Amino acid sequence: MIEQQKYCDVCEVFNPDNSVVEMMKEKKLDDDVIYELSELFKTMGDPTRIKILYALKERELCVCDLSELLNMSSSAISHQLRILRNNKLVKFRKEGRSVYYSLDDDHVICLFGQGLQHVLEDR
Amino acid sequence: MIEQQKYCDVCEVFNPDNSVVEMMKEKKLDDDVIYELSELFKTMGDPTRIKILYALKERELCVCDLSELLNMSSSAISHQLRILRNNKLVKFRKEGRSVYYSLDDDHVICLFGQGLQHVLEDR
């Protein structure tokens, strides 16, 4: 076992004491959290939804506002808003036949800012 | 035109002066930036890649480290690393036959933290 030399200390499964694998595994996030985290980012990983969130950053808007603004069908917008709603990125308020959407909390804006910083970094 | 009552001030296309549409359109982000931003979030929107980034947060690791750590084939890991590389989330360094990957900058960690805050908020 020992004479079988390995070059990656973590791949070294024959020497548990020196293994980083276990260390990492202890520190690992709940699978639930990892899943939710990836769902959050996935939700923000679509141009249409980015545009919706960017618009809602300014003020609350109803479906037809967004539809007009982004030049897309109300149906398409509504579908995307449902995804944003399910992931708690937007909340809504009904007024007559209109439904006004707004950002659910300010984490979204922070994520936005951080993302922009990363994107605009090397230009 | 005027007698056609509308309930969403933004949808009101017949009165440009009072329209919020134009205002928003002026403030709108470059399509390039929106695209890149959504690509960034899309990149972070996968459980495997989240796990990779979370592991790299601690220290640099090579492909077989990650493969061992996440219990996945080197091929699968390599494919995901390519996506992370293309989106400038990780950088790499070659040493012998190994390729060590690490986080490209600390925006990733900030995004991580913000995302976690959002996810863990209501529990």
Add this chain to the structure above:
DNA sequence: CAAACATATGAATAATTGTTCAAATATAGT
């Protein structure tokens, strides 16, 4: 109640995506 409007929803379709498998490239040791 009927007509118009705002939104939501389900099915369908085209496009994208993650993993697997097989094969290729590259580096190190014998």
Add this chain to the structure above:
DNA sequence: ACTATATTTGAACAATTATTCATATGTTTG
């Protein structure tokens, strides 16, 4: 030169996704 190891790559396949279309729900006005 040969073998073992580390990584990359391309094709293939199943699964997911965004938009469109048609239709349904709910609300307001006449």
